[in-house]
Amino acid sequence: MIPEIAAMLDQEGCTTTLTGPGEVVIYSKDLSSWEPVRRMPFALDTSQGLVQLRQKMSELTAFLGDCRIFVAKAASGAIFFELEKARCGVWEISGKPDEFLDPVWKEEEDQESEVPSGAVDIPVPVEITPGKYYLSIKEIQGKRPEVSSKQVLQKFIKTGAYQQLEVICDHIPPWIALESTCSGFTMQSERLGPSEVRLILTRNPADSCGCT
Numbered sequence: 001m002i003p004e005i006a007a008m009l010d011q012e013g014c015t016t017t018l019t020g021p022g023e024v025v026i027y028s029k030d031l032s033s034w035e036p037v038r039r040m041p042f043a044l045d046t047s048q049g050l051v052q053l054r055q056k057m058s059e060l061t062a063f064l065g066d067c068r069i070f071v072a073k074a075a076s077g078a079i080f081f082e083l084e085k086a087r088c089g090v091w092e093i094s095g096k097p098d099e100f101l102d103p104v105w106k107e108e109e110d111q112e113s114e115v116p117s118g119a120v121d122i123p124v125p126v127e128i129t130p131g132k133y134y135l136s137i138k139e140i141q142g143k144r145p146e147v148s149s150k151q152v153l154q155k156f157i158k159t160g161a162y163q164q165l166e167v168i169c170d171h172i173p174p175w176i177a178l179e180s181t182c183s184g185f186t187m188q189s190e191r192l193g194p195s196e197v198r199l200i201l202t203r204n205p206a207d208s209c210g211c212t
Contacts, residue, residue, distance in 0.1 A: 003029035004067040005104060006088075007097050008042065014096055015073040019044045024060065026067050027101055034101045038063070050078065050131070050161065057082035064088065069108055071100060078161030085124055122147055125156055131163035138196065141170050149173040157183050157201070167199040168192075 006026045010016040020043030027034040040063045044056055057079065064070070070083055071091045083090050089108055093100050123140065125133035133156075140147045153167070157179050165185075167176075172189060176199070180187045185201040192198055 002066050002068075003105065004037075005034070005069045005071060005097075005101055006064055006067050008070075008072040009097070015071060015093055017074045018042070018072050018079050019046060024063065025097070026064070027097060029101075029105065034097065044079065053078055054082065061086040061088075069104065071097075071104060078159055081156060081159040081161050084155065122152055124152075125162075125165060127162075133162050133165045134168075135165070136168040138168055138170050150175060154179060157185070160184060160203070163203050165199075165201040167201070169197050169199065170195040172197055172199060 004026055006024055008016055008018055008020070008022050008024055010020075010022045016022045022042060024040045024042045025036050026038040028037045040060075042056075042060060044053060046053065061082070064086070068088050069091070070088045071093050073094050074092055075083060075090050080090060091100075091104055093104070123135060123137065125135040128134045135153070137149055137152055140152065141149065149169070150173070153173070153176065156162075157165070157176070160183055177187055180201045184204050186204060188200045188202070190198045190200075
């Protein structure tokens with residue numbers, strides 16, 4: 001993990017939300033101090049919908065490069081998921097960089113040292129057509145005890161940043177029906193074989209997009 005942390009800042013140099021307007025500043029640690037090395041003005045207009053949001057988030061992740069730690073005052077919904085999909089650790093902190101850079105870096109280092117061997121390759125849903133995602137969790141169910149179906153799916157389901165999600169599994173996770181209902185989705189299941197089930201979560205027509 002390279003010693004870089006990105007922060008979304010307002011004009012006063014304090015963290016702000018990703019909807020901004022503000023500036024994304026990437027800090028790099030040089031010996032014992034943190035110095036800003038890259039800056040980019042940034043703002044999101046969530047009223048423009050998912051396509052525009054994904055385009056802006058794609059620009060952001062390209063700007064981040066190898067930086068995998070992001071701090072903002074708030075990041076949720078589709079914004080949070082897009083950062084997680086880019087393998088960024090997201091922190092919600094109010095304050096100025098000199099107050100949180102060292103503590104965040106230390107916590108990230110501690111967490112990295114505690115990750116069990118093989119647990120870093122956690123599968124993520126893949127967008128197969130606009131708004132429709134696919135994921136197989138057969139490879140982890142019963143074979144990767146250090147990775148649970150909740151770790152893989154729960155945050156994504158809660159974001160609501162999709163119209164349909166297809167999940168292939170060897171058994172239906174007991175928590176997923178309630179979670180999908182609470183997040184505004186209907187769930188259908190189909191048995192494909194002795195140890196293979198297809199789940200399809202589809203957004204209820206009356207529900208709006210989960211972007212914030």
